[in-house]
Amino acid sequence: MGKTQRQLHLNLFIMNVGHHEAAWRYKGTEPERITDLKHYQRLAQTAEAAKFDSVFLADGLAINKHVKHGAFVGLEPFTLLSALAAVTEHIGLIGTVSTTYNEPFHVARKFASLDHISNGRAGWNIVTSGSIHEAHNFNRDTHPEHAKRYERAKEFLDVTTALWDSWQDDALIIDRDSGVFADPQKVGPISHNGEHFQVRGPLNIPRPPQGYPVLVQAGSSDDGKEFAAQYAEAIFTAQQTLVEAQQFYGDVKGRLLRYGRTPDQLLILPGICPIIGVTESEAKEKEQEINELTVPEYGLNQLSNMLGVDLYTYPLDGPLPELPKLEDINGNKSRFQLVVDLAEREQLTIRQLLHRLAGGRGHRTYAGTATQIADQLEEWFVSDGADGFNVMPPYLPGGLDEFAESVIPELQRRGLFRTEYEGNTLRGNLGLQRPNHPVIPAATAAAISQ
Amino acid sequence: MGKTQRQLHLNLFIMNVGHHEAAWRYKGTEPERITDLKHYQRLAQTAEAAKFDSVFLADGLAINKHVKHGAFVGLEPFTLLSALAAVTEHIGLIGTVSTTYNEPFHVARKFASLDHISNGRAGWNIVTSGSIHEAHNFNRDTHPEHAKRYERAKEFLDVTTALWDSWQDDALIIDRDSGVFADPQKVGPISHNGEHFQVRGPLNIPRPPQGYPVLVQAGSSDDGKEFAAQYAEAIFTAQQTLVEAQQFYGDVKGRLLRYGRTPDQLLILPGICPIIGVTESEAKEKEQEINELTVPEYGLNQLSNMLGVDLYTYPLDGPLPELPKLEDINGNKSRFQLVVDLAEREQLTIRQLLHRLAGGRGHRTYAGTATQIADQLEEWFVSDGADGFNVMPPYLPGGLDEFAESVIPELQRRGLFRTEYEGNTLRGNLGLQRPNHPVIPAATAAAISQ
Numbered sequence: 001m002g003k004t005q006r007q008l009h010l011n012l013f014i015m016n017v018g019h020h021e022a023a024w025r026y027k028g029t030e031p032e033r034i035t036d037l038k039h040y041q042r043l044a045q046t047a048e049a050a051k052f053d054s055v056f057l058a059d060g061l062a063i064n065k066h067v068k069h070g071a072f073v074g075l076e077p078f079t080l081l082s083a084l085a086a087v088t089e090h091i092g093l094i095g096t097v098s099t100t101y102n103e104p105f106h107v108a109r110k111f112a113s114l115d116h117i118s119n120g121r122a123g124w125n126i127v128t129s130g131s132i133h134e135a136h137n138f139n140r141d142t143h144p145e146h147a148k149r150y151e152r153a154k155e156f157l158d159v160t161t162a163l164w165d166s167w168q169d170d171a172l173i174i175d176r177d178s179g180v181f182a183d184p185q186k187v188g189p190i191s192h193n194g195e196h197f198q199v200r201g202p203l204n205i206p207r208p209p210q211g212y213p214v215l216v217q218a219g220s221s222d223d224g225k226e227f228a229a230q231y232a233e234a235i236f237t238a239q240q241t242l243v244e245a246q247q248f249y250g251d252v253k254g255r256l257l258r259y260g261r262t263p264d265q266l267l268i269l270p271g272i273c274p275i276i277g278v279t280e281s282e283a284k285e286k287e288q289e290i291n292e293l294t295v296p297e298y299g300l301n302q303l304s305n306m307l308g309v310d311l312y313t314y315p316l317d318g319p320l321p322e323l324p325k326l327e328d329i330n331g332n333k334s335r336f337q338l339v340v341d342l343a344e345r346e347q348l349t350i351r352q353l354l355h356r357l358a359g360g361r362g363h364r365t366y367a368g369t370a371t372q373i374a375d376q377l378e379e380w381f382v383s384d385g386a387d388g389f390n391v392m393p394p395y396l397p398g399g400l401d402e403f404a405e406s407v408i409p410e411l412q413r414r415g416l417f418r419t420e421y422e423g424n425t426l427r428g429n430l431g432l433q434r435p436n437h438p439v440i441p442a443a444t445a446a447a448i449s450q
Numbered sequence: 451m452g453k454t455q456r457q458l459h460l461n462l463f464i465m466n467v468g469h470h471e472a473a474w475r476y477k478g479t480e481p482e483r484i485t486d487l488k489h490y491q492r493l494a495q496t497a498e499a500a501k502f503d504s505v506f507l508a509d510g511l512a513i514n515k516h517v518k519h520g521a522f523v524g525l526e527p528f529t530l531l532s533a534l535a536a537v538t539e540h541i542g543l544i545g546t547v548s549t550t551y552n553e554p555f556h557v558a559r560k561f562a563s564l565d566h567i568s569n570g571r572a573g574w575n576i577v578t579s580g581s582i583h584e585a586h587n588f589n590r591d592t593h594p595e596h597a598k599r600y601e602r603a604k605e606f607l608d609v610t611t612a613l614w615d616s617w618q619d620d621a622l623i624i625d626r627d628s629g630v631f632a633d634p635q636k637v638g639p640i641s642h643n644g645e646h647f648q649v650r651g652p653l654n655i656p657r658p659p660q661g662y663p664v665l666v667q668a669g670s671s672d673d674g675k676e677f678a679a680q681y682a683e684a685i686f687t688a689q690q691t692l693v694e695a696q697q698f699y700g701d702v703k704g705r706l707l708r709y710g711r712t713p714d715q716l717l718i719l720p721g722i723c724p725i726i727g728v729t730e731s732e733a734k735e736k737e738q739e740i741n742e743l744t745v746p747e748y749g750l751n752q753l754s755n756m757l758g759v760d761l762y763t764y765p766l767d768g769p770l771p772e773l774p775k776l777e778d779i780n781g782n783k784s785r786f787q788l789v790v791d792l793a794e795r796e797q798l799t800i801r802q803l804l805h806r807l808a809g810g811r812g813h814r815t816y817a818g819t820a821t822q823i824a825d826q827l828e829e830w831f832v833s834d835g836a837d838g839f840n841v842m843p844p845y846l847p848g849g850l851d852e853f854a855e856s857v858i859p860e861l862q863r864r865g866l867f868r869t870e871y872e873g874n875t876l877r878g879n880l881g882l883q884r885p886n887h888p889v890i891p892a893a894t895a896a897a898i899s900q
Contacts, residue, residue: 025626032624035566035656037536061555063654067621067632073654079563082532086487103551105511105587113529116485136650137555171517174482176475179745182517200586204513204523206485295629 008381008416009388009430011094011269012047012055014040016074018395019273020359022293024071028398034074037083043397044084047091050404051418053429054092054123057081061101062133069298078110085118092426094123094216100149101129101138104159108203112164115208120425123214125236128153130331146330150223155196157231162190164212166202169437211435214426220248220334229255233432234267236390238335238362240342245270245385267387267430271363273394274373276402283367290394291355299354306339316351335362359394370406378416458831458866459838459880461544461719462497462505464490466524468845469723470809472743474521478848484524487533493847494534497541500854501868503879504542504573507531511551512583519748528560535568542876544573544666550599551579551588554609558653562614565658570875573664575686578603580781596780600673605646607681612640614662616652619887661885664876670698670784679705683882684717686840688785688812690792695720695835717837717880720830721813723844724823726852733817740844741805749804756789766801785812809844820856828866
């Protein structure tokens with residue numbers, strides 16, 4: 001595998017003290033600090049020094065995990081990303097926000113604000129929420145059906161992009177002598193009147209430096225892929241094998257044409273949970289050591305939710321029982337399919353499956369040396385399986401430090417990864433265009449701004 | 451006026467480049483930086499060096515001001531306060547959030563997050579929104595009626611406080627050996643099922659360091675005062691004269707008893723827009739100079755909205771026309787009354803009234819030397835008119851620098867204001883109790899957390 005001009009992109013997926021469900025019990029982590037800003041500040045600054053494109057925070061609007069054995073509660077992503085904007089300069093800041101339990105005016109405004117305070121480093125990971133527990137925190141008895149959620153998500157995106165465009169880029173005049181602050185012809189209402197939303201606009205903040213925040217998508221169902229092909233500029237996806245990754249890559253890139261887009265306008269970033277050792281055997285020992293710290297009760301709860309079946313009554317060392325059909329899953333459909341395929345392909349017992357999922361919750365886990373991990377990333381990258389990776393350290397900060405000190409220099413030696421940031425915005429880092437501004441008819445604009 | 455042990459509290463009300471509507475045209479301001487984090491960082495750090503209790507950001511969910519002549523659009527408060535949390539250590543961070551166009555789960559979570567990342571410095575200025583323009587951005591044709599908004603606000607507070615209490619203070623166990631992260635008996639649902647909200651809970655973040663953020667209220671109508679007496683720990687209020695301030699102070703403090711509260715549990719902080727000169731005549735010249743930079747069209751729009759009447763057709767140098775009755779005002783009722791009283795008391799023409807309102811939008815403006823301003827603050831403070839002040843510099847950063855360099859040292863010399871922070875939390879600075887945690891019945895708690 002030789003050098004190449006094409007550069008891969010790396011996103012750091014930050015998860016409290018690590019992605020592995022037993023990270024908080026592993027040596028060197030500090031679970032007492034899951035709400036301590038300084039912990040996250042150190043992670044973001046380490047990632048920036050290593051030239052990661054971005055940091056990313058997932059989100060859910062309910063506790064749908066075991067609080068007894070799991071360390072996955074914590075800070076609201078927007079609060080944390082805004083704080084990190086103040087102590088970093090180059091790295092992108094990507095936050096998850098659900099379109100199912102939010103209003104587009106709030107969301108457009110928050111991302112515009114984050115983009116302004118970070119000078120163009122904001123990204124939005126668009127999700128539709130996967131759990132009935134979230135519905136229960138927002139006045140509802142039922143969680144909307146999968147396809148309905150994506151319908152709402154599309155209208156949500158139409159509204160938010162229109163709101164970001166409700167100020168033209170050159171709307172601010174700031175002429176002290178004449179007393180004209182903004183040109184009312186260049187700030188206009190959007191007057192959206194749709195099935196889910198009625199929003200007048202304009203937004204109460206000027207257009208974001210990046211035009212729009214970078215739009216990211218993380219669902220890999222058929223609805224999810226189609227949504228991504230229409231709107232997204234990056235996808236965080238879970239793929240266990242190169243063949244599956246290539247199929248997904250080809251499928252999604254192929255869909256872009258329908259929306260008048262080119263393959264380079266959407267970056268595909270599979271997740272990777274790297275367990276790094278100085279030797280391969282040290283890495284495997286680490287993997288075993290941290291897997292042995294898992295509490296089966298915790299993993300069973302997670303897996304039962306994922307598969308839509310109560311697994312507590314089945315023997316841990318036996319196979320999976322009969323499962324619901326894909327069409328009956330109203331949560332994360334693509335993750336359901338991935339787990340079913342994984343268990344079948346590798347003929348795993350429930351216990352073995354729990355261990356395979358403990359690090360990345362369905363994302364690929366790989367234990368090896370820095371060179372082996374770089375080989376894996378390079379192979380997927382040059383074989384049309386990925387444009388880069390969503391890096392999910394099993395434990396933090398240690399797993400990030402190891403990756404930054406060993407894997408990144410190896411990728412740089414191979415000419416696959418930057419040694420300096422290309423630009424000052426997340427779009428600049430990712431090689432994505434800034435969206436042009438559509439012209440607002442002057443008469444409409446004048447109506448609201450006078 | 452002698453020294454006193456009782457200390458006054460000072461909040462810095464940050465408004466872009468200053469509170470005066472012509473601040474952006476005044477010498478020394480940089481309106482190009484209204485979305486620049488570094489501008490606000492400098493303000494917060496100056497305020498912290500001067501030992502202000504807190505900084506505060508107002509908010510509205512629509513453009514209801516002239517964009518052509520006004521510089522009052524900008525960052526969303528939460529984004530900005532979170533960023534400021536990362537670059538300050540002692541100063542409180544108070545943000546406005548409307549209970550009319552938000553969901554309690556989101557709001558409880560965001561304030562809990564801000565309180566965690568700031569180590570206990572968050573405050574929530576609770577508003578019910580005052581404008582039909584906000585309704586139009588949130589799927590509605592009409593803005594709910596004043597009393598209805600306060601009903602919703604009360605239920606909103608019941609839900610958010612229950613959510614903050616859904617984790618007991620000692621719920622986190624973090625026992626690596628046994629694998630117990632949190633005690634499921636100490637994390638429980640709230641199962642709120644009310645008229646406006648159905649929220650299951652628990653919150654997905656541990657209880658805030660302060661228990662609850664400091665609860666602030668800014669409406670001064672009868673509904674507003676009653677709401678404050680029940681829930682608030684500080685009030686930002688607009689009062690033009692000492693007599694009015696004393697009436698308000700006595701009225702609100704008197705209402706606390708009904709809710710089993712004592713007068714020291716609610717701090718009353720009237721606004722003051724100080725125009726500071728080395729001599730009194732220099733201060734008056736400054737006031738005139740900045741008033742002359744106003745654009746009458748802008749002020750007329752503001753005043754027309756406030757009074758519920760179109761003032762454009764009336765002569766600027768004549769009196770106010772006949773106005774609607776107080777009961778027909780569905781925006782800010784107390785501000786309507788204040789402006790009517792001010793115009794009558796001082797027999798002001800429309801133009802004179804516009805100038806009187808240009809600095810503080812109804813809050814008191816006072817032009818004088820640092821000593822004179824300190825005299826005014828002391829007089830209100832020792833005469834049962836105020837527990838401190840909401841300081842609203844007419845232009846920023848200059849007006850803050852002048853206040854910090856001249857008025858604060860004078861207040862310190864008089865023994866009225868701290869020279870070091872008392873504590874590390876906003877409650878500590880304000881001398882407010884941390885709310886105790888009510889005990890969750892264990893059976894209820896176990897139901898959700900298993």
